[in-house]
Amino acid sequence: MAGIEEVAQKAGVSTATVSRALSGRGYVSERTRNIVQSAASELGYVVSSTASGLASGRTRNIGVVVPLLSHWYFANVVEGAETALLRRGYDTTLYNLTGGEAERRSVFTHFLLRKRVDAVIAINLELTADEVSALHDLRKPLVGIGGPIPDVPTLELDDFQVAKLATSHLTSLEHRRIAHIGGGREFDVDFHLPTTRRRGYESALADAGIAIDDALVRTADFTMKGGYVAAKQLLGSPANRPTGIFAASDDMAIGAILAARDLGLSVPNDVSVVGVDDNQQAPFFDLTTVAQFPKRQGETAVDLLLAELGESIAKPTELTLPFELVVRGSTSRPQD
Amino acid sequence: MAGIEEVAQKAGVSTATVSRALSGRGYVSERTRNIVQSAASELGYVVSSTASGLASGRTRNIGVVVPLLSHWYFANVVEGAETALLRRGYDTTLYNLTGGEAERRSVFTHFLLRKRVDAVIAINLELTADEVSALHDLRKPLVGIGGPIPDVPTLELDDFQVAKLATSHLTSLEHRRIAHIGGGREFDVDFHLPTTRRRGYESALADAGIAIDDALVRTADFTMKGGYVAAKQLLGSPANRPTGIFAASDDMAIGAILAARDLGLSVPNDVSVVGVDDNQQAPFFDLTTVAQFPKRQGETAVDLLLAELGESIAKPTELTLPFELVVRGSTSRPQD
DNA sequence: CTGAAAGCGCTAACAT
DNA sequence: ATGTTAGCGCTTTCAG
Numbered sequence: 001m002a003g004i005e006e007v008a009q010k011a012g013v014s015t016a017t018v019s020r021a022l023s024g025r026g027y028v029s030e031r032t033r034n035i036v037q038s039a040a041s042e043l044g045y046v047v048s049s050t051a052s053g054l055a056s057g058r059t060r061n062i063g064v065v066v067p068l069l070s071h072w073y074f075a076n077v078v079e080g081a082e083t084a085l086l087r088r089g090y091d092t093t094l095y096n097l098t099g100g101e102a103e104r105r106s107v108f109t110h111f112l113l114r115k116r117v118d119a120v121i122a123i124n125l126e127l128t129a130d131e132v133s134a135l136h137d138l139r140k141p142l143v144g145i146g147g148p149i150p151d152v153p154t155l156e157l158d159d160f161q162v163a164k165l166a167t168s169h170l171t172s173l174e175h176r177r178i179a180h181i182g183g184g185r186e187f188d189v190d191f192h193l194p195t196t197r198r199r200g201y202e203s204a205l206a207d208a209g210i211a212i213d214d215a216l217v218r219t220a221d222f223t224m225k226g227g228y229v230a231a232k233q234l235l236g237s238p239a240n241r242p243t244g245i246f247a248a249s250d251d252m253a254i255g256a257i258l259a260a261r262d263l264g265l266s267v268p269n270d271v272s273v274v275g276v277d278d279n280q281q282a283p284f285f286d287l288t289t290v291a292q293f294p295k296r297q298g299e300t301a302v303d304l305l306l307a308e309l310g311e312s313i314a315k316p317t318e319l320t321l322p323f324e325l326v327v328r329g330s331t332s333r334p335q336d
Numbered sequence: 337m338a339g340i341e342e343v344a345q346k347a348g349v350s351t352a353t354v355s356r357a358l359s360g361r362g363y364v365s366e367r368t369r370n371i372v373q374s375a376a377s378e379l380g381y382v383v384s385s386t387a388s389g390l391a392s393g394r395t396r397n398i399g400v401v402v403p404l405l406s407h408w409y410f411a412n413v414v415e416g417a418e419t420a421l422l423r424r425g426y427d428t429t430l431y432n433l434t435g436g437e438a439e440r441r442s443v444f445t446h447f448l449l450r451k452r453v454d455a456v457i458a459i460n461l462e463l464t465a466d467e468v469s470a471l472h473d474l475r476k477p478l479v480g481i482g483g484p485i486p487d488v489p490t491l492e493l494d495d496f497q498v499a500k501l502a503t504s505h506l507t508s509l510e511h512r513r514i515a516h517i518g519g520g521r522e523f524d525v526d527f528h529l530p531t532t533r534r535r536g537y538e539s540a541l542a543d544a545g546i547a548i549d550d551a552l553v554r555t556a557d558f559t560m561k562g563g564y565v566a567a568k569q570l571l572g573s574p575a576n577r578p579t580g581i582f583a584a585s586d587d588m589a590i591g592a593i594l595a596a597r598d599l600g601l602s603v604p605n606d607v608s609v610v611g612v613d614d615n616q617q618a619p620f621f622d623l624t625t626v627a628q629f630p631k632r633q634g635e636t637a638v639d640l641l642l643a644e645l646g647e648s649i650a651k652p653t654e655l656t657l658p659f660e661l662v663v664r665g666s667t668s669r670p671q672d
Numbered sequence: 673c674t675g676a677a678a679g680c681g682c683t684a685a686c687a688t
Numbered sequence: 689a690t691g692t693t694a695g696c697g698c699t700t701t702c703a704g
Contacts, residue, residue: 004682014691019683027689046449050389051681054696075411082432091452094430096418116385116427225620284561340698350675355699363673387697390680
């Protein structure tokens with residue numbers, strides 16, 4: 001375990017120069033840098049992050065906080081962020097808040113404050129003013145993904161437009177009876193995603209001159225099963241069966257497709273289905289959906305954060321996340 | 337940002353005592369400890385992990401290395417590990433190796449060596465002797481999940497018995513024509529999981545006096561689509577259609593169920609299907625499967641590791657991971 | 673059981 | 689462009 005001293009000796013320079021050569025801060029001649037770098041790699045020298053962190057106040061470690069790692073979306077955001085960070089020489093320290101209020105509090109009052117991280121990415125978390133200011137007091141930059149947090153730059157998906165796009169796809173195919181499977185009230189905490197998506201759906205209907213029919217709106221829990229159950233209700237009703245369904249997630253949309261099949265209805269001939277996400281299963285089920293790009297979201301958050309930390313990175317100016325309609329085989333004009 | 341000095345002052349003791357009181361190492365009287373603790377919490381003092389790490393050589397941070405975070409299994413193992421670590425006051429630093437050989441090398445020759453972590457959990461990675469000894473030279477304990485690594489304690493699932501259990505479930509229901517959808521050669525690197533599961537399948541058949549028929553063995557890529565395609569082949573063949581299918585993962589098993597449906601075959605009446613994993617979708621598809629418990633696997637790895645680090649934790653003695661047959665509606669006696 | 677003081681290994685003025 | 693040196697904020701001997 002060689003130390004900086006040995007590298008300095010071997011390279012015939014001072015430890016300060018070694019530090020400068022290896023970290024890239026301060027002036028070092030090309031020549032010296034090369035000498036130092038080869039000395040370091042010959043000795044297998046790697047800086048001690050604790051020593052460097054103590055001396056400089058920078059750890060090259062970013063905290064990433066998620067509500068539930070085992071969910072497709074979060075795992076992908078984290079994966080994207082981790083990859084981008086690693087490429088820049090940063091470590092990723094993960095905080096998964098599945099353990100309830102006490103765990104969340106301990107993360108924010110203890111773990112994030114012990115100066116292990118230079119900055120924090122908060123995914124889909126509505127941070128309290130206290131949580132934000134504790135971090136700001138420590139001069140830790142903070143960026144959010146998924147919804148507005150006061151005083152924090154946040155990457156947001158325009159859920160209204162996403163829903164409107166999905167629904168408009170159906171109206172443009174001349175569907176008139178379009179159902180919506182959205183999220184229940186229990187998912188409306190934090191950033192009101194279910195309500196916003198529902199409003200987008202309604203707006204698209206309004207644009208097409210279609211009256212809103214509450215009987216065509218169901219709520220579920222974002223799972224396949226929830227979508228299945230809701231779709232059974234919608235499609236089983238003898239009168240007024242919808243010819244199109246907009247589900248607020250791919251999982252629910254896939255549930256709806258399976259429900260249609262079980263009722264002997266053909267997708268898309270009898271009923272068209274659109275989802276949101278473009279998750280792993282969407283291509284297999286040939287699902288038309290509005291894609292969002294969680295990995296890229298993680299990368300963008302990293303760019304934003306590192307730019308704030310003063311790394312030479314073009315700071316993303318657009319904080320609105322991209323989305324895109326992916327048309328596959330689950331939608332078509334209504335039959336007859 | 338109070339420092340240890342201020343806490344010491346407020347509590348009327350030396351910084352050494354504060355350190356001992358807060359870290360729990362060394363003797364401190366009950367009374368003093370209480371005084372120190374309240375002084376610390378009143379001041380909002382949290383130790384600086386860099387300073388503490390530099391002075392003590394311990395970071396209270398564990399590195400977790402996975403091949404692909406966005407996969408159900410890995411996300412769950414990491415989630416289990418993170419939860420267990422957080423409870424013990426440890427941070428989790430994540431390394432996701434999706435970026436290929438260069439990334440892997442940089443993680444092992446650089447990131448893991450800069451003394452940011454006290455120990456490493458390697459999930460489903462066949463570490464080279466060099467990788468292992470680099471870590472051992474730094475006195476970093478290492479535990480593996482998923483396959484044997486020389487000189488490293490590793491939690492292993494007995495894939496042979498898992499496959500045998502799944503297949504025996506079918507033979508015990510008196511199926512005689514049992515197909516297997518396994519993993520292809522490209523998944524046989526690292527720990528030879530596909531081969532081992534196939535041997536378990538064959539062993540169960542042998543026990544039941546059933547001859548092995550290569551026409552009933554297909555390989556796929558562990559996805560729904562792969563399972564679907566393989567099952568279509570198996571179930572579409574006019575002669576010799578199997579009455580049971582053992583798929584080496586739930587995703588492939590679900591693909592097989594969907595293939596059967598598309599052929600107009602009923603599950604389980606015309607064909608029974610068993611998977612491995614008990615993943616999130618398994619209950620919805622009413623899939624009989626051999627469950628493994630990734631979250632618990634992560635927790636067990638943490639217990640093993642922290643015991644090696646000298647934390648007061650009962651060291652798990654059983655390094656073989658539990659599994660369990662979960663019988664749902666996708667299997668029954670063959671009809672006729 | 674507690675205090676004094678010497679580092680832990682590096683970085684960042686400051687000087688040259 | 690490089691060297692000198694004083695810390696960074698703790699932990700841990702060693703004394704008492």
